[in-house]
Every structure is written in structure tokens, then in C-alpha cells.
Amino acid sequence: QKEVEQNSGPLSVPEGAIASLNCTYSDRGSQSFFWYRQYSGKSPELIMFIYSNGDKEDGRFTAQLNKASQYVSLLIRDSQPSDSATYLCAVSMDSSYKLIFGSGTRLLVRP
Amino acid sequence: KAGVTQTPRYLIKTRGQQVTLSCSPISGHRSVSWYQQTPGQGLQFLFEYFSETQRNKGNFPGRFSGRQFSNSRSEMNVSTLELGDSALYLCASSHTGSSNEKLFFGSGTQLSVL
Numbered sequence: 001q002k003e004v005e006q007n008s009g010p011l012s013v014p015e016g017a018i019a020s021l022n023c024t025y026s027d028r029g030s031q032s033f034f035w036y037r038q039y040s041g042k043s044p045e046l047i048m049f050i051y052s053n054g055d056k057e058d059g060r061f062t063a064q065l066n067k068a069s070q071y072v073s074l075l076i077r078d079s080q081p082s083d084s085a086t087y088l089c090a091v092s093m094d095s096s097y098k099l100i101f102g103s104g105t106r107l108l109v110r111p
Numbered sequence: 112k113a114g115v116t117q118t119p120r121y122l123i124k125t126r127g128q129q130v131t132l133s134c135s136p137i138s139g140h141r142s143v144s145w146y147q148q149t150p151g152q153g154l155q156f157l158f159e160y161f162s163e164t165q166r167n168k169g170n171f172p173g174r175f176s177g178r179q180f181s182n183s184r185s186e187m188n189v190s191t192l193e194l195g196d197s198a199l200y201l202c203a204s205s206h207t208g209s210s211n212e213k214l215f216f217g218s219g220t221q222l223s224v225l
């Protein structure tokens with residue numbers, strides 16, 4: 001079982017729709033959770049982070065964390081073609097000094 | 112504030128050679144970590160340095176090594192290159208490397224081994 005799992009996609013949504021990206025993790029000791037966006041040929045860029053159960057909103061993005069279910073999600077409202085990218089879920093544990101990444105979900109937003 | 116700077120941007124080497132990649136973190140950041148990204152394996156952790164000390168190492172062979180200097184700049188070295196080492200090597204920095212800190216990535220070094 002992979003430590004961090006994501007559906008590789010592609011997830012295709014029309015412009016203006018809500019895109020829902022999901023991630024599960026295997027280690028219950030995971031403490032911090034991050035979503036990175038990576039455009040083709042570019043490096044990962046942090047877009048959201050969440051540490052506590054519940055929802056965290058930032059503009060069009062909402063991160064959701066459920067530690068009991070070991071589940072993290074990212075919602076993108078009013079999706080734009082410029083949101084088309086690969087979204088990487090990453091988790092870390094205290095004193096590990098590393099991030100464990102999922103393989104990423106490719107999102108396509110159709111104009 | 113300048114971001115994470117990695118040099119060179121592209122490298123082409125042949126099997127058996129060695130290579131050294133360089134990373135300058137964001138000013139004030141003392142933790143530097145390295146990741147390998149390939150289409151098949153995704154992003155995999157190589158190692159992390161803080162105050163010139165390696166605090167964690169990923170599951171890579173001993174051919175992969177690194178170091179950090181007193182100014183927090185870091186280098187990684189790959190000896191006896193293999194075809195499978197072709198990848199994007201990403202460096203990331205943060206203030207202290209603690210689990211709740213955000214990592215900022217450089218543009219990466221694209222290594223091709225022929």
C-alpha cells in the first residue's frame with residue numbers, strides 16, 4: 001500500500017464547475033497536509049496547507065481534512081482553464097523532516 | 112526576496128559519470144531538502160539538511176550524496192550515473208524543516224543520462 005494515494009486522473013471538469021481532488025494516507029502519525037500545484041515543466045507550488053480536522057478556505061480553494069478516515073481533499077470552486085495542472089497531495093510527520101507525496105491528480109478544466 | 116535557486120537548469124551526462132547539483136535556499140531558510148521526480152515514481156525524498164547536518168535520508172543507493180555549507184547552500188552528488196537516474200531533481204527550502212512548515216521549491220535540474 002502506498003503511503004499517500006491519489007487518483008491519477010485526468011479529472012475533467014467544465015469551466016465554472018467545482019473540482020474535487022482526493023487523497024488518502026496510511027500513517028496515522030501524519031500531522032501536516034499540503035496541496036501543491038504543478039504545471040507541466042514547472043516545479044511544485046504550494047497552494048494550501050491544513051493541520052486540523054475540518055475545512056480551511058482560501059479564495060477559490062478549500063482543503064478538507066478528516067484524520068479519522070485518513071482523508072484529505074481539495075475543492076476548487078469556479079474552476080478556470082488556468083487551473084489545469086497536476087495537483088500533488090503531501091503529508092509530513094513530526095521530526096521526519098520530509099514530505100511524502102502522492103503521485104498526483106491531473107486536472108483538466110474545459111473552456 | 113529571491114526564491115530557491117538551482118543550477119544548472121539542464122544537464123546531459125553519460126553512464127558512469129558523476130554529477131553535482133547546486134541549490135541556494137531562500138534567504139533565512141536553514142533547511143534544505145532534495146527530491147527526485149520521475150514520471151513513474153513521482154516525487155521521492157532524497158535527503159534533508161539543517162545546519163550542515165543530514166537529518167533524514169530517503170531510500171536511495173549510496174551513489175546519491177549531499178552536503179550543506181555554513182551559508183545553507185547545498186549540493187547533491189550522484190556518482191556512477193545510471194540511465195535510471197534521469198529525472199528532475201528538485202531542491203526545497205524552509206526555515207527549520209519542521210513538519211508544519213511550508214516547503215518552497217526551486218525550478219529544478221533536469222538530468223538526462225545517456
